[in-house]
Amino acid sequence: MNREKDFHLIDPTWCLGCGIYGIFSALKKASAQLDLDPEQMVTVTGIGCHGRLNNYFKSYGFHALHGRTLPVATGVKLSNPRLQVVGVSGDGDAYSIGLGHLIHSIRRNINVTYLVADNRLYALTQGQTSPTSQMGFVSVSTPEGSKELPLNGLQLALASGGTFIARGFSGDPTQLASLIEKAMNHEGFALIEVLSPCVTQNKIITYEWFRSNIYGVDEDTSFNPSDKRQAWERLANKDKIPVGLIYVEKKPSYEALVLPDRKKPLVFNDLEVGELRLKKIMDKFQ
Ligand SMILES: Cc1ncc(C[n+]2csc(CCOP(=O)(O)OP(=O)(O)O)c2C)c(N)n1
Ligand code: SF4
Structure with a gap:
């Protein structure tokens, strides 16, 4: 039975x-393939065009402030580690205003799947230059062309101790679904950058542009995604963009360390305060 429609x-x-x-x-395909239920999932999004995803995807959801996808996703996961938590951000949300949260989520290895829709500009606010826009990119915020080097988010993730680093292409949802499945099964923070054209505002970085500039890391049988050096070299190459599972490593997740007894998530704690305890709390404020 095709369960994609359930999501x-x-x-x-x-x-x-x-x-x-x-x-x-x-995301629907991967969730169906893993036989999840919408009520087992929480999608957390930031502000941007990507942020509307949880208006359409059937699961619990939280539309966070711009750049605050990961603090909310972290809170949800720590309150109830039984939930499958998926964060969805744009390149602005993840790599600009939210960059600090990204680095700390990576080094903590919180068990969240994070999809970064990289359209190489700020789409919702009308196409301004973003951290992944190429040098020379002309927009309302850089009318003379961007003078900044684009950020290499996945290389930064690898340097920050990332345990699951992948890149997908929204023009190939089948391959992307298989990466999302692996990410959801990964114990720890799983980052998937998704090359995702904005057809309305980015007339340079199009589906055709991506198709002629990407290659699959698995095309080369000598590529080993557990080898950090190989991953680093692939990510550093400026001529061709690697797509697929680029790096994976086993490490305990943050919630396995801070909540070793995962059978008792915070959310199921008894919230009854009791009269005596309530009095003690109230006395503190007097
Ligand atoms: C604190 C804050 N700063 C700025 C904004 C304005 N703003 C809304 S969306 C956005 C950028 C959207 O770009 P991106 O995150 O890449 O998402 P996309 O729209 O491309 O999916 C900005 C700057 C805001 N909503 N909140
Ligand atoms: S094509 Fe661009 S402007 Fe339109 S919804 Fe997608 S990201 Fe937003």
Whole structure:
């Protein structure tokens, strides 16, 4: 039985052809393949076009402030580690205003799957230059062309101790779904950057551009995703963009260390305060 429709709440209204449709479709596919139920999942999004995903995806959801996807996702996971928590951000949300949270989530290895929709600009606010825009990119915020080097988010993740680092392409939702499945099964923080064209505002970085600039890391049989040096070299190469599972490593997740007894998530604690305890608390405020 095809269970993908169980995760389809309503039809999305992103611009026709937007890359985020591919992410939406891959997330439904992966969730169905893992036989999850919508009530076992929480999707946390930031502000941006990508942020509308949890209006359309059927699960619990939290539409966080811009750049605050990961603090909310961390809170949800620590309150109830039984939930499958998926964060969804744009490149602005993840790599600009939210960058500090990303590095600390990576080094903690909190068990969250994080999808970063990289359309190489700020789409919702009308196409300004983002941290992943290429040098020379002309937009309302850089009318003379960007003078900044683009950020290499996955290389930064590897240097920060990332345990699952992957890149997908929204033009290939089947491959993306298989990466999301692996990410959800990974014990720890799983980062998937998804190359995801904004068809309305980015007339340079298009589906065709991505197709002619990407290659699959698994095309080379000597590539080993447990080898950090190989991963680093692939990510450092500026000529061709690697896609697939780039690095994976086993390490205990943050909640396995701070909540070793995962049978008793915080959320199931007895919230009854009791009269005596309530009095003690109230006395403190007097
Ligand atoms: C604290 C804060 N600063 C700025 C904004 C304005 N803002 C809304 S979305 C956005 C950027 C969106 O770009 P991105 O995160 O890449 O998502 P996309 O729209 O491309 O999916 C900005 C700067 C905001 N909502 N809140
Ligand atoms: S503006 Fe761009 S990113 Fe936003 S919905 Fe339209 S195509 Fe997608």
